[in-house]
Amino acid sequence: PTYTVTIPASFELTGEYGQQYSGSGTIQTGKVFLNEGEKIVVTLTSASKFNMSHEGAGEYKLPYTAEGNFGKLTNKETGGKVAEFPTSTEPASAGISFTTDETPTFAGKYTDPVVFGISIEKEPS
Numbered sequence: 001p002t003y004t005v006t007i008p009a010s011f012e013l014t015g016e017y018g019q020q021y022s023g024s025g026t027i028q029t030g031k032v033f034l035n036e037g038e039k040i041v042v043t044l045t046s047a048s049k050f051n052m053s054h055e056g057a058g059e060y061k062l063p064y065t066a067e068g069n070f071g072k073l074t075n076k077e078t079g080g081k082v083a084e085f086p087t088s089t090e091p092a093s094a095g096i097s098f099t100t101d102e103t104p105t106f107a108g109k110y111t112d113p114v115v116f117g118i119s120i121e122k123e124p125s
Contacts, residue, residue: 001033001034001035001038001120002031002032002033003029003030003031003032003033003034003040003085004029004030005027005028005029005040005042005085005118006027006028006029007027007042007116008025008026008027011023011024011025011096011098013064013098013099013100013110015100018103019103020099020100020101020102020103021099021100021104022097022098022099022100023097023098024095024096024097024098025095025096025097026093026094026095026096027042027068027082027083027093027094027095027096027116028091028092028093029085029088029091029092029093030091031088031089031090031091032085032086032087032088032092033087034086034087034120037122037123037125038087038120038121038122038123039084039085039086039087039120039121039123040084040085040086040118040119040120041081041083041084041117041118041119041120041121042068042081042082042083042084042085042094042116042117042118043079043080043081043082043116043117043119044066044068044073044079044080044082044096044114044115044116044117045078045079045114045115045117046076046079046112046113046114046115047113047115048061048112049076049077050063050064050065050066050073050076050079050112051063051064051112052064052100052110052111052112053110053111053112054106054108054109054110055108055109055110055111056106056108060105060106062100062102062104062105062110063076063100063101063102064098064099064100064101064112065098065099065101066079066082066096066097066098066114067082067096067097067098067099068081068082068083068094068095068096069082069083069084069094069095070082070083082094082096083096086123
């Protein structure tokens, strides 16, 4: 098997004052060559359970939700699957977006590192 998966290095959430903020990006692959019945699965997790920390003291947390090709990640404890890619002779892509669950209370920068997992799984038979 050979494949390349490209994940955006960062996402910026923007919005109007007094409203929720959002941002999006694209997960991309080159040509994907896998064994028969296999697929690439991309998952997303966050140690903070999808809560961005304010740049100040970090006491204020801003919850957010991630959404991929399988809908919104509703289990913030474990994260979940955001994309799948089968064998393909052409590059492929999958969109991913992030939206704050509430309107930010304080101005400033908010951050949260997320971890993308890449694995090969067997298709159900």
